[in-house]
Amino acid sequence: MGVGIEVKELNAWFGKAQVLKEISIKIGANKVTAVIGPSGCGKSTFIRCLNRMHETNPEARLSGSVQVGDIDVYKHGQDAVDVRRRIGMVFQKPNPFPTMSIYDNVSAGLRLNGFHKRRELDQIVEHSLRMSALWDEVKDVLKKKSGASLSGGQQQRLCIARALAVQPELLLMDEPCSALDPISTGKIEELIFQLKAEYTVVIVTHNMQQAARVADYTGFFLMGKLIEYDKTEKIFTTPSDKRTEDYITGRFG
């Protein structure tokens, strides 16, 4: 099952530049939450703070607290690798392991964690590929084809399957469809909708129609601040803040 998220007074910096300012937000379990805002508003940094990816940049710093289910993400002594294992992430550009087979791509995370039971691995690979709506397209070539041999849309679903295989509690997606054609985008969006039965999903997107289509809640970021956060239908029909209104109606700047 998905877990809820509570972020309190989160501030983040790259060097001297503050990119997130006093973000406090509660994200519901088993909901899809979209994060929207113009380039440079801090939305990607925000989700990278949820699974400690932010600190992989040597210039990065942050303050504040993030609670994901029972994980206190920034607790002293908390293992960052463990956090990242429990919080899956899918990136803008599909990044399968190119030379590994489809099967190995999906099972890599588990095997890396010392999980080697053949039959259970088979089951998890199949389940993950079914969840990511790729199974029917690849079931006959699981060990014959490499990750790189798939189309862009298939590669992205493979990356989602890889993220799901380790059974994360939360799935973060950073512009997962921006490199995909409309048909693949439609499949991923349908998938996101299905995933919320078992996962909490936070998705960063530049595509507002996409946010409107897939998300239960939407947060609007601007210059490092969370301006408005509400039910998606409210944000896209009657936003409360003028700045949100200006952004989503395209009158920005």
Place this chain on the structure above:
Amino acid sequence: MIRSRFQNGLDELKERLLEMGGMAEAAIEMAAESYRKRDGRLAQQVFARERQINQSERTIDEIAVDLLAMQQPMATDLRFVLAVLKINADLERVGDLAVNIAQRSLDLLQEPEVEVPVDIARMTTAVATMVRRALESFLSAKIEVAQAVLEMDSIVDRMKDEAFVNLVAEMKRNPEQVRSYLDVLLIARSLERIADHATNIAEDVIFWVSGADVRHNFRLTQEADSDAPREQ
């Protein structure tokens, strides 16, 4: 200007709808005038005006559908386009009702002139004012103006009820004139229906401007039904 093509489309919708509103207003007044002056030519002009209104309705629908399909309006723009589509339908109905009044006026020309205990002129003024105010509220995006239209509706309803009672009494007294009284009653009813459409237009303006649905006597307050925490 960002998205100038989109903005031009919205501006064009507004202009065309106001133009159509002007035609609808004129049609009401001509129809009422044709009744008051027993003037068949004015009634004919109402029919011509109604054809123009129908043409406008189609054009406005087309522009609105194109904007929805090509520009995917959001928030206030989305509410605006939706309101325009609904107001468009209301104005088209106003045109039809003006035609009904004109037809009754032509009917009355076939009958001898009778005294009627109904002030159609006063009722027309009230109804035309409602339509004009509703269009003003659309032009100026002012909720107060729209609200005033909503309040006028009950006055017109009362006028119609009164006309009904008086005309039925008159029908009993002078059964040979029933046809004329019936025509006048139908005119009063058409006017009352036009007032209902003016009310719908005012409600759509309130929805566009504030996002609140005030139809069927719901209060002018946005529902605070969100369970998400709101940030500054």
